[in-house]
Amino acid sequence: MDNGQDERAGLRERKKQRTRIELSWAAIRLSVERGLENVRVEDIAAEVGVSPRTFNNYFSSKAEAIVSRHLDRARLIAAELRARPASEPLWEAIANAVTARFALGQETGGHDANHEQWVAGLRLMLAEPVVQGEFLRAGAAAEAELAAAIAERTGTDPERDLYPRLVAGAAGAATTVVIDHWMRADPPVPVMPLLRDALRQIAAGLPPPTPPPS
Amino acid sequence: MDNGQDERAGLRERKKQRTRIELSWAAIRLSVERGLENVRVEDIAAEVGVSPRTFNNYFSSKAEAIVSRHLDRARLIAAELRARPASEPLWEAIANAVTARFALGQETGGHDANHEQWVAGLRLMLAEPVVQGEFLRAGAAAEAELAAAIAERTGTDPERDLYPRLVAGAAGAATTVVIDHWMRADPPVPVMPLLRDALRQIAAGLPPPTPPPS
DNA sequence: CCAAAATTTGCGGAGCGCGCATCTTTTCTG
DNA sequence: CAGAAAAGATGCGCGCTCCGCAAATTTTGG
Numbered sequence: 470m471d472n473g474q475d476e477r478a479g480l481r482e483r484k485k486q487r488t489r490i491e492l493s494w495a496a497i498r499l500s501v502e503r504g505l506e507n508v509r510v511e512d513i514a515a516e517v518g519v520s521p522r523t524f525n526n527y528f529s530s531k532a533e534a535i536v537s538r539h540l541d542r543a544r545l546i547a548a549e550l551r552a553r554p555a556s557e558p559l560w561e562a563i564a565n566a567v568t569a570r571f572a573l574g575q576e577t578g579g580h581d582a583n584h585e586q587w588v589a590g591l592r593l594m595l596a597e598p599v600v601q602g603e604f605l606r607a608g609a610a611a612e613a614e615l616a617a618a619i620a621e622r623t624g625t626d627p628e629r630d631l632y633p634r635l636v637a638g639a640a641g642a643a644t645t646v647v648i649d650h651w652m653r654a655d656p657p658v659p660v661m662p663l664l665r666d667a668l669r670q671i672a673a674g675l676p677p678p679t680p681p682p683s
Numbered sequence: 684m685d686n687g688q689d690e691r692a693g694l695r696e697r698k699k700q701r702t703r704i705e706l707s708w709a710a711i712r713l714s715v716e717r718g719l720e721n722v723r724v725e726d727i728a729a730e731v732g733v734s735p736r737t738f739n740n741y742f743s744s745k746a747e748a749i750v751s752r753h754l755d756r757a758r759l760i761a762a763e764l765r766a767r768p769a770s771e772p773l774w775e776a777i778a779n780a781v782t783a784r785f786a787l788g789q790e791t792g793g794h795d796a797n798h799e800q801w802v803a804g805l806r807l808m809l810a811e812p813v814v815q816g817e818f819l820r821a822g823a824a825a826e827a828e829l830a831a832a833i834a835e836r837t838g839t840d841p842e843r844d845l846y847p848r849l850v851a852g853a854a855g856a857a858t859t860v861v862i863d864h865w866m867r868a869d870p871p872v873p874v875m876p877l878l879r880d881a882l883r884q885i886a887a888g889l890p891p892p893t894p895p896p897s
Numbered sequence: 898c899c900a901a902a903a904t905t906t907g908c909g910g911a912g913c914g915c916g917c918a919t920c921t922t923t924t925c926t927g
Numbered sequence: 928c929a930g931a932a933a934a935g936a937t938g939c940g941c942g943c944t945c946c947g948c949a950a951a952t953t954t955t956g957g
Binding site: 558559560598601602603605606608609623624625630631632634635636638639641642643645646647649650663666667670671672673674675677678 | 772773774812815816817819820822823837838839844845846848849850852853855856857859860861863864877880881884885886887888889891892
């Protein structure tokens, strides 16, 4: 049926997966280039070479397609966390899992003017309400998986204990804030240090910056 | 003209606000009763006595209308935080601000069977993808205001420092997790203790539950 | 190579979201 | 207090999205 995460359940699954990814990329690229509202489902479908109707078999909206890539990546973080040695302290493992995923895709292939345009388009796209909503939903979904992984690691029950979900939520919030900050940083800054810093602060209980009394 | 945001800029503003709230409640009530997809914009408008077109002058979607009440409440938390004495430690002030807002509306007027139905309907409604997305968006908006209030209090700059947004994000995540947990708790539990506990854990840096080494 | 199963596709319809022009109601000015 | 101006409410209509359904097409398995 569809535990789709098998290594190779068949040639068919692979093709489906490829179409899915292509549709998602097409949606992203077109939206970044012309703006979300100037992209019809029809265009995206055409780009990939399927019928508009088929697009809706994969995604129920443009926003969902766009966010799909992000969601996939976010999911890998949970997997990465499970793969970490149990000896690693929890927060260290989380930080490593998160940064490991962000390490890939950081090779900014082109620093040319195109890149500027791309980022500008990205910002516009992410400013779109529908996309934002979908982004947050993806984040929530990812957090659920992350919570499960954390629960495993700490021997807690995600159904009954707040703990794993709190940790996942805090970690999610941290990455969200960082991405947001990074997106609008005018003199561009590297993400990695930001991420590590944010997670460190969370793990430290977010103490106020300047405690006056001593 | 006038800076419309005055306390009472006129009878007009009041009426608008009232209509807005009525529309939101109507949307919620109908959705809880019959399920979101069995509610047309037309129905909501009729309930309040305005034209369908007018509904869209207030909200751009059913989901937005539904979440509107939640958003308003969330916004009050930021206001509440600003109203707290500066002497209060940050996390204590946050906890107080949050719980203060949840204190109201907790008087469960009816424990009858109706209440059961209501909660069941609520769960269904909140399970709806669109509503979830909108909920998260509202949370994000609220967090922005909260971050501003926190920045004020701690003398940081929400544009440059991660700190205020991290704190707001963490607090937001905590309340989200708590609400979520509370919604599905079968033997119903009071929210307040959950909230305090969650915020306390966050402020403590979310230490793993059973750290073997000493 | 054929039959079964799964996927893609075209068709059609219910709604939604919104721009635009118009009608009403409230507010402002003298 | 009258008349003008501002702002909201409404009606109309268009373009699009999302989805159910059934036919066409492709893949899988024997």
